[in-house]
Amino acid sequence: MSDFFNFDDKIMRDRCGKKAVYVSVDLYKKLKYLAKTNKINKHKLAEYFVSMGTNTAMHNPQQSVKFDITKL
Numbered sequence: 001m002s003d004f005f006n007f008d009d010k011i012m013r014d015r016c017g018k019k020a021v022y023v024s025v026d027l028y029k030k031l032k033y034l035a036k037t038n039k040i041n042k043h044k045l046a047e048y049f050v051s052m053g054t055n056t057a058m059h060n061p062q063q064s065v066k067f068d069i070t071k072l
Contacts (some may be wrong), residue, residue, distance in 0.1 A: 039072050048072060
């Protein structure tokens with residue numbers, strides 16, 4: 001349970017300034033598996049994929065997206 005009045009609450013700190021994004025159950029399972037096998041936080045991995053893909057599509061659409069999860 002979240003301690004709403006605690007300024008150092010981990011749940012509130014992680015969620016601050018973020019919105020939920022809904023994905024299919026199958027995609028979530030794949031993301032969870034990929035994160036676990038590479039020992040990366042699944043939230044960080046998902047944010048990286050979305051950020052890299054979105055920024056490339058917006059700023060350099062002719063370039064293909066290449067992900068390097070080893071740097072996370």
